[in-house]
Amino acid sequence: MKTGQAAACAGLLPWAGVNARLSAQALVDGEVSVMRAGREVPLEMLTRLVGGQRVLLDAQLQALCQGGASLVLLAMHRHVQALAALAAMVERHVEAPVTINAYASFTRDGAFQIHRDGHDVLVVQIAGRKRWFCHGRRSEPPFGGETVDPRRDPGPPEAEMVLAPGDLLFVPKGDYHRAEVADAGGQSLHLTVAIQRPDGAEVLRWRLREMADRLAAPVPADRAGWAVYEAWLRTMLAELGDGLDFDRFQAAQAAARPLAGTTAIGLATGAEGPDDVTLVQPALRRRPALPGTGPAVIAAGGGTIRLEALDCAILALLLDRDAATMGDITAALPAEDPAALRAAVAALARRGLVFLTAP
Known part of the structure; x- marks a missing residue:
């Protein structure tokens, strides 16, 4: 899908956000890895012990990336607010757990050989161009992730396409695929939104x-x-x-899912709350039933959350739109006092129920 939203997609994860995750500790914890030809580069090639602590060998990392290695950054929705909001939004629509990883490549060598995943994948191209080869399924469900024996010819792909910034690609569970940087001397950064449908x-x-x-x-x-x-x-x-009973199963899943956000300590919104251009996004991963009027108690984050009537009105609006500016919220709820709306939105952010993003 060509969205025409290259700038918006680029804003989800700037290169600075990738660089901020590169550390010896992230490599030790397994949240970041360096892959080459389907194999992980050993930690000893990327770090060294200095005074009993591991430090990242920047020059070695640069050389490996330019020599064909790719960066794999796992669970980026835990570290980047824009991706946390995106993961929560997708979860609300598909009603299944979602995680977001990032992949950065700098040569035509891919991080992985042809393989299939044990979940649906939505690819979001952030920067550069990447060529994808999709070979389809080789068996009927059920199936999990599996790499094709490189000694076997996978045959011609069923589909081949180049993703540019802002493009989306859906790869269903079980479809064999691989990808490479499309341009010689180029680079690529893309997200994979993994949709883990329950079985x-x-x-x-x-x-x-x-x-x-x-x-x-x-x-x-x-x-x-x-x-x-x-x-x-x-x-x-x-x-x-x-x-x-699948309705009860989904309700139990929804109640157990943690909120996508974190408590906004030191929320800098001024005495009057967020300004009109501040973007407000819900952190709820599932869509609870909210009353038209009056307070409510909803199950979320493994517990219960009490919402006042104004909280319900704001969240219902945000869940319907997935995102709105503070000005949009004020315009959509003209019967409410603007100052009270701003204060309520700030309070929701402090409780981890919404994200606030300044332009």
Whole structure:
């Protein structure tokens, strides 16, 4: 998909945001890795011990990247507010957990060989151009991530395309693919929005957790009691199946998902709250039922959150639009006092329920 939104996509993760994540500690923690030809570059080639602490070898990292290595930055939605807001927005629409990784490449050598992922992937091209080769599925579901044996010819791709900044590509779970920098001497930065749709095993694990207390009776030590225990367990399994309810499953998933944001300590919005051009985005990963009027208590972040009537009105507006400026909120709720609206938005930010972004 050609969105025509190159500048907006570039703002999701500037190169400065990539550089800020490059440290010896991030490499040690596994949140950043350097990949070449499908293999991870050893930590010892990228860092050295100085005074008992590892330090990043900047020159070595630069040389490796220019020699064909790629940077893999995991879970960037935990570190960049714009990506946290994006992950939350996608989750609300697909009702499945979402994570966002970033990949930076500097030559036509790819970080990974042809492979398939165990989840759906939405690719967002941030900078540079990248050529993608999609080979389709080789088997029917179920399937997980798997690399094709490089000694085998994967055959011609079913589709080949070049992504430019602002372009999107959807790669379904199970589709074999690979990518490379499109331009000689060029570079590329893209995001992968991984959509982890729950499977049957996850649904059954949820149902088992619901019945955990009733299933706690241990298997009898005396073999003579096994037949009775087996008959009882078969009854419990039938009840487990009869109690499957995807609405309740999704509600339980939604209640357990943490908020995408963090508490806004030291919120610098001035005494009167956010100004009209401040962008406000919801941090809720799922879309709760909000009353038209009056306060509410919603389940989110593994607990309950009390919302006043004004909070509900603001969040309902934001969830409907996915984002709005403070000025847009004031215009959309003309019956509310503007000062009270600004104060309420600032309070929501302090509780981690919305993101505030200055232009």
